[in-house]
Amino acid sequence: LSYHTGLKTKTVFSRNGKVLYILIKAEDAQIRNYAEKMKANCQLEIGYSDLCSLEPCDECFMPYRLLAKPEEMKKDLKQLQKKAKSSFSANQKTNRRKRSSQRKSS
Secondary structure (H helix, E strand, O other): OHHHHOOEEEEEEOOOOOOEEEEEEOOHHHHHHHHHHHOOOOOOOHHHOOHHHHOOEOOOOOEHHHHOOHHHHHHHHHHHHHHHHHHHHHHHHHHHHHHHHHHHHO
């Protein structure tokens, strides 16, 4: 995964040692480039997603909820929400343009 995509990975065992987790970290541009290359749909299927794995982490993959004070966490989460909303609306605009151009070419 690291070799082919340039994503940063780290493997860790669960507390009981029975489960191995692979943590993946990447810049937004890396994920977008890889998704375009694989022609992947950027939407998450909520029924198949592990919501806990979407938890915000620091550069060492430690969950913020374990590191930050509640008021710091709230501020960081608000920033993430703003960023996600702007990214979501930008993706919607792009998808609308693609659908519109596909209809025109049909």
